[in-house]
Amino acid sequence: MADRRRSSPRAPDSAYDKTNKAPQGNSKTSASAKNADAQEHTFSVLVDNEAGVLHRVVGLFSGRGYNIESLTVSEVDGGEHLSKITVVTSGTPQIIEQIRAQLDRLVPVRKVANLTADGPSVQREMGLIKVVGSGEARVEALRVADIFRAQVVDSTNRSFVFEITGSSEKLNAFIELMRPLGLADISRTGIVAIARGDAGM
Amino acid sequence: MAEQQFIGGDIILKALADQDVDVIFGYPGGVTLPLYDRLYLQNRLRHILVGHEQGAMHAAEGYARSTGKPGVVLVTSGPGATNTVTGLVDAMMDSIPLVVITGQVVSTLIGNDAFQEADTTGITRAATKHNYLVRSANDLARVLHEAFYVATHGRPGPVLVDIPKDVILGMGPYMGPENVTPRNYVPRIEPDMAKIEEAVELLASAKKPIIYAGGGIINSGPEASKLLAELVHLTGYPCTTTLMALGAFPAADKQWIGMPGMHGTYEANLTMHDCDVMFNVGARFDDRVTGKVDAFAPHAKKVHIDIDPSSINKNVQVDIPIIADAGLALAAIIKLWKKKKKAADAKALKAWWKQIEEWRSIDCLGFDQPKKDFIKPQHALVRLQNALKGTDYYVTTDVGQHQMWTAQYIRFEEPNRWMTSGGLGTMGYGVPAAMGVQVAHPESTVVCVTSEGSLLMNVQEMATISRYKLPVKILNLNNDRLGMIRQWQELFHSNHESECDLANRADYIKLAEAFGFTAIYCDDVADVDATLAKMLATPGPVFVNMVVDRRENVFPMIPSGAPHNEIVLGPNQKLKKMDDRNNVMA
Known part of the structure; x- marks a missing residue:
C-alpha cells in the first residue's frame, strides 16, 4: 500500500449506518455490563x-x-x-x-x-506451559503435547515447558488436559490476528 | 551545510510567532525561567500574567472562542501543569482549540520525584486531544507546529506540549509551519455526496422539520453561520441553537425558536419532540438536550452532521450520518437543494408553524417583576439585554442558574459573542474567560454574568483584569445561595437546603474595590436600569453586586431523564398551559 495516511476517508459513512442497530431506544448500558x-x-x-x-x-x-x-x-x-x-x-x-x-x-x-466485522481473519495465540511431574504423568504430558503439536522448549528431570500455538480454544483445551498432569505455570501472549486474503491493512 | 541552530526558548517563541499568536496567558516557574528570559528580550508576543493557571486556561478559552484562533497558555511544571487540568477538560468538552505549553523538570531528573515534577503527559492524556513530551530541541519546532495543527483541525480541542528545562536551553534547528506535515492526522471534512443527497431528499419531504444547530457551526467559522441562516431561510424551517451555538443563528430572526434542552424554550423542546425530520448540524445530542433518550424525538428521521465520527450514534441512533465540517456540509446541501429546485411542503409547513406559534404564545420565559420587593434575576438580564442592544458586546457566564438565565434572556445575533462552559460546567470560568475576550477585543463591551459561588472560584483574576486595565464588566447576581443546587434541592430533595447557603461570605463591594474595580451595589428594582447604564458607561473594570430574589427558579425545566414533552413551566405559564393542553399535547 502506497499511502498509509488518512488522506482518504478511513471509514465510509456506511460504517456508521445503523446496521445491526439495537432497537430504537438507544439504551446504552455500561459496556462492562x-x-x-x-x-x-x-x-x-x-x-x-x-x-x-x-x-x-x-x-x-x-x-x-x-x-x-x-x-x-x-x-x-x-x-x-x-x-x-x-x-x-x-x-x-x-x-x-x-x-x-x-x-x-x-x-x-x-x-x-x-477483524471480526470486516471479513475473515486468522487469530492465533501462543502459550508457554510448565508441567511438573514424574512417571506416567510425565509420559502422558509428552503424549498429549505431541497430539497438540506443542514443542518442548525447556526440560529438567521433573519438568517440561511446552510451547503451543493456535486458537485460544486450542490453548484452553491443552491447558485443561495438563491440569491433572502437574500443570505448574502458564504464560499466554493474548491474541494476534490478521485479515485473510491478499490485502494489507 | 549545517542547519542554523537556535536556543530552544527562541524556537518556541518563533514557532508561536509563526502561528500568528499575539498573546499568551501564563505564569512563570522554576523550569520555564529560561523561556521567560527569552520572552523578556522580545516584544512581539504579549504575555498576560494571570493569578492562577486555571485562570490562564479559561482566559485562553475566552480568547479562542471569541476570535476563532487557538488560545495559548504557558505554565511551569508540577503544580503549574496540574492546575491546567480543569481548563483542559473544559476545552475538550466544548471543542475549544488551545495549545498549552508546560515546563518539565530537566530530562535526567524525570521519574526521580524531582522538585515540582509531575507526570504531566500521563495526567493530561485523557484531558487533551493530544499531548507531547519533547525530548530534544531538535523536535521542538516540529512538535509545536503539529500541536497547533492538531488543536485546530478536525474537532478542535486542547493540545499540551510538555518541554523539559534542558530542551528549552538546548540548541536545535527551526522550521516554519509550512515545512511541517502532520504525519497522519488528516481528519475528514468533506461530506459524502451520496449522504448529502439523501439528506436533501429527507429535508424536502419533511412535514414537521426542525434544524438543530450546535457548536460545530461556531467552530467551522463565521461562514458556516451565514450558510445556516441561508438554509433556514431557503427552507422556511424552524431553527433551534444549543447552548454552545447561541449566536450561530440570529436571535432576532423569526425562525429562531430558542435554545433546546433542560432549560430551553417550550417551543424548541416541543418542536424537537414532535418533529418528523430532525436536521442536526454540529450538535452532539448532549444529554442536557435530549433528556430521556428513549423518548427523544420519537417520530423523527434524523440527519446528523458532525466532524467527529465518534459523535455519530453515540447517544442517539441516526438515519443519515454525515461526517464533515458543518460549513462544508451546509454549503453542499444548499447547493443541491437549489440545483434540484427543492421546496418545502408549504401546506404542511404552514400547519407546523401554526403549532409552533401556539407553543410560542405560552411565553415560556415570561415572569412577573413586582414593583417593590426583590429584583428578579430574569428582570436584571432583560434590562441588561436592553442596555446592550445595538452595542458591540460579548458575554461570558459562570455556571448555574445565572448561566441559564443569561442563555435565555441575552440575545446573540452573531457567532463568537457568547462564552460559557457548556459540557464540563466549570464554575470559575466566567471571570477569566471575560478577561481573555477583553484582551482579544479591547474596544468592545465584555460583560461577565456571574454569581457568588462561581465568582469566588477564580476571583483572583479580578486582580489580573485590574492590572491590565481591562474594562471588563462583572454583573454578580447575588442570591446568597448556590442557586441551582438550591433549586434541585427544592424540587427533588424535599427542599433540604443542604450546604448551599453562601450568605455572609464576603463584602463583595469591598472585595471589588480592593481589586481596583469600580463597585456598585443595587438591591432596588427602581435602580436596575441606572445601575446597568452606569456599569456600561464607567471606564475601566466595573463590578456590580445586584441582590436578586434568592428563591427564584429557572424555568422551563425538563427534569433530568424526562422526555421533552414533560417540560415543566414556571408559575406564570402553568395556567395558560392548562387552557392550551389539548393543542399542546396533540
Whole structure:
C-alpha cells in the first residue's frame, strides 16, 4: 500500500449506518455490563510507536468503560516506527461501533480494522506451559503435547515447558488436559490476528 | 551545510510567532525561567500574567472562542501543569482549540520525584486531544507546529506540549509551519455526496422539520453561520441553537425558536419532540438536550452532521450520518437543494408553524417583576439585554442558574459573542474567560454574568483584569445561595437546603474595590436600569453586586431523564398551559 495516511476517508459513512442497530431506544448500558447482545470483536490498530501510545489506547477503554479481553502490542515497522495493537473486546453493536470511532480519532492511530466485522481473519495465540511431574504423568504430558503439536522448549528431570500455538480454544483445551498432569505455570501472549486474503491493512 | 541552530526558548517563541499568536496567558516557574528570559528580550508576543493557571486556561478559552484562533497558555511544571487540568477538560468538552505549553523538570531528573515534577503527559492524556513530551530541541519546532495543527483541525480541542528545562536551553534547528506535515492526522471534512443527497431528499419531504444547530457551526467559522441562516431561510424551517451555538443563528430572526434542552424554550423542546425530520448540524445530542433518550424525538428521521465520527450514534441512533465540517456540509446541501429546485411542503409547513406559534404564545420565559420587593434575576438580564442592544458586546457566564438565565434572556445575533462552559460546567470560568475576550477585543463591551459561588472560584483574576486595565464588566447576581443546587434541592430533595447557603461570605463591594474595580451595589428594582447604564458607561473594570430574589427558579425545566414533552413551566405559564393542553399535547 502506497499511502498509509488518512488522506482518504478511513471509514465510509456506511460504517456508521445503523446496521445491526439495537432497537430504537438507544439504551446504552455500561459496556462492562454483560448484555444479551454483547459480542466479542477483535480490533487491529496500527499506531505510531511513540511514548504513551499504549496508555492512550488502554486509557480509552478504561475511561469509557469498555472491556479488554486480550491485548497484544509490538512494533511491526521499525523504519516507520509503527506498532500494531491487537485488542479483543466485547460489547453491543453500538458500543463496538463507538470503540472503532473512538480508536480512530486518537491522533497517533493510523488505522483501525475490526477483524471480526470486516471479513475473515486468522487469530492465533501462543502459550508457554510448565508441567511438573514424574512417571506416567510425565509420559502422558509428552503424549498429549505431541497430539497438540506443542514443542518442548525447556526440560529438567521433573519438568517440561511446552510451547503451543493456535486458537485460544486450542490453548484452553491443552491447558485443561495438563491440569491433572502437574500443570505448574502458564504464560499466554493474548491474541494476534490478521485479515485473510491478499490485502494489507 | 549545517542547519542554523537556535536556543530552544527562541524556537518556541518563533514557532508561536509563526502561528500568528499575539498573546499568551501564563505564569512563570522554576523550569520555564529560561523561556521567560527569552520572552523578556522580545516584544512581539504579549504575555498576560494571570493569578492562577486555571485562570490562564479559561482566559485562553475566552480568547479562542471569541476570535476563532487557538488560545495559548504557558505554565511551569508540577503544580503549574496540574492546575491546567480543569481548563483542559473544559476545552475538550466544548471543542475549544488551545495549545498549552508546560515546563518539565530537566530530562535526567524525570521519574526521580524531582522538585515540582509531575507526570504531566500521563495526567493530561485523557484531558487533551493530544499531548507531547519533547525530548530534544531538535523536535521542538516540529512538535509545536503539529500541536497547533492538531488543536485546530478536525474537532478542535486542547493540545499540551510538555518541554523539559534542558530542551528549552538546548540548541536545535527551526522550521516554519509550512515545512511541517502532520504525519497522519488528516481528519475528514468533506461530506459524502451520496449522504448529502439523501439528506436533501429527507429535508424536502419533511412535514414537521426542525434544524438543530450546535457548536460545530461556531467552530467551522463565521461562514458556516451565514450558510445556516441561508438554509433556514431557503427552507422556511424552524431553527433551534444549543447552548454552545447561541449566536450561530440570529436571535432576532423569526425562525429562531430558542435554545433546546433542560432549560430551553417550550417551543424548541416541543418542536424537537414532535418533529418528523430532525436536521442536526454540529450538535452532539448532549444529554442536557435530549433528556430521556428513549423518548427523544420519537417520530423523527434524523440527519446528523458532525466532524467527529465518534459523535455519530453515540447517544442517539441516526438515519443519515454525515461526517464533515458543518460549513462544508451546509454549503453542499444548499447547493443541491437549489440545483434540484427543492421546496418545502408549504401546506404542511404552514400547519407546523401554526403549532409552533401556539407553543410560542405560552411565553415560556415570561415572569412577573413586582414593583417593590426583590429584583428578579430574569428582570436584571432583560434590562441588561436592553442596555446592550445595538452595542458591540460579548458575554461570558459562570455556571448555574445565572448561566441559564443569561442563555435565555441575552440575545446573540452573531457567532463568537457568547462564552460559557457548556459540557464540563466549570464554575470559575466566567471571570477569566471575560478577561481573555477583553484582551482579544479591547474596544468592545465584555460583560461577565456571574454569581457568588462561581465568582469566588477564580476571583483572583479580578486582580489580573485590574492590572491590565481591562474594562471588563462583572454583573454578580447575588442570591446568597448556590442557586441551582438550591433549586434541585427544592424540587427533588424535599427542599433540604443542604450546604448551599453562601450568605455572609464576603463584602463583595469591598472585595471589588480592593481589586481596583469600580463597585456598585443595587438591591432596588427602581435602580436596575441606572445601575446597568452606569456599569456600561464607567471606564475601566466595573463590578456590580445586584441582590436578586434568592428563591427564584429557572424555568422551563425538563427534569433530568424526562422526555421533552414533560417540560415543566414556571408559575406564570402553568395556567395558560392548562387552557392550551389539548393543542399542546396533540
